[in-house]
Amino acid sequence: MSVARFWRKIPQRYNMIGTKCETCHRHFFPPRSFCPDCRRNGRIVDHKFAGFGTIITYTVIHTANEQFEAFTPYVLAIVKLDEGPRMTAQVVCRPDEVKIGMRVKSVFRRIATDGESGIIHYGTKFVPTG
């Protein structure tokens, strides 16, 4: 199986599928198969995240490694999903547009490339909801 086909089998790689604990309603992304709060009393089920969140903090990357060079300058943010978990992801907007507290939603985008003839990495980025 090629790498790309293998990646498609990982639920949280291309889709925002995590888990939640039905006992305490805590959500996990990336998925956890065990609730660290409820432990043996936890009941973990899959959860499809709505993809909406708020920017907690951000930076603008100007000097990136080779894989991300094509995107510079780009916004890298910590996003708190409405369901609770936080993610680190790129935000697709102009660097002067981004603000702490900005509402964003997840989108499926090209993340990086392994050189001219290498594999293209896809995954989750965010865009402003406005």
Next chain:
Amino acid sequence: MKSTMVADPLRLFDCSPITDGAAAVIVAPLDRAREFTDTPIKVLASAQASDTITLHDRRDISTLDATVAAGQKAFRMAKLTHKDIDMVEVHDCFSIAEICAIEDLGFCRKGTAGKFTADGETALGGKIPVNTSGGLKACGHPVGATGIKQVYEIVKQIRNDAGKRQIDGADIGMTHNVGGTGATAVVHILRRA
């Protein structure tokens, strides 16, 4: 201040250069130390603490909780307070990391280390000289060797052997080393034996 922007607001000269380097210490039981040196140094505290590896799961992005915990533990082990420390080598992988470390180790209240540093209180002759070696930024960051290099600097200072950067009356020193962007922090307190 005009160097290439890396990750806003950190510019190239805010970032420590990853370098080659090596450092070593000889550790021996205190009662045998004089077989190896005339000027042994005593380890008063060796404390470690850890935190999540992912930045986004941290309680606060301007504090390394691992540093706070390791620092408090080290002071308890050594039965000392901040006033007893003559100098500290902190893990300044970035300029802001030095500011946060000074606060997290308790030498300043949160939010005040920037002014404290600008006022010269962390320079030679200041209240608490920080990174007389130049630290990770000015001396270099040979990742695995950095922690021992910090100990080397404190030993030089305590032995009154630090040349132009010698601190007057250097007696007790602290080192603060960080791994995994703050997932691990290690704090040592050293004194002339």
